Amino acid sequence: MKKTSLALAEWFYSLSFLLYLFGSSLAHIEHGSELSLWLMSFAVILTVSTTLLPLAGVRWLRLDQQGSRWGLGIAMLLQVLSWMSFFWAMSLRLGRNLPPFHTWITVTTLLWAAWLLIFIYSRHTHSS
Secondary structure, eight states: OOOOOOOHHHHHHHHHHHHHHHHHHHHHHTTSOHHHHHHHHHHHHHHHHHHHGGGGTOGGGOOOOOSOHHHHHHHHHHHHHHHHHHHHHHHHHHTTOHHHHHHHHHHHHHHHHHHHHHHHHHHHTSOO
16 A cells, blocks of 8 residues: 655644544533634635645645545535535624534634545545
8 A cells, every 4th residue: 555645725624623622522521712713714714725826826735636526626616605604603603603603613623624525535535
């Protein structure tokens, strides 16, 4: 079995997911405290930056073309859906509508986990 290492962008995605998980757990425990909102927002900004900066020409974040194109396409769709659900959850929180906020934070967490797993799986287990 060929041993592969994670690219820098994959490390950023993984660390930002862990930061988001911590922030979302804190949001559920403390009913959307300001610290939890900052942590989750920073994690989302890190992920958006890691995804969009290579498109703007930042080469050290660029990923090699490898893996399943279908898997990567599905992962990117889920990634964008997770961003949209996060921004919807934040708008609900700003309106102090907490029950739907908790629901949408949970939806965002599930979408994020799905896209990250599909992304890493499709990059490292499927050949082109």
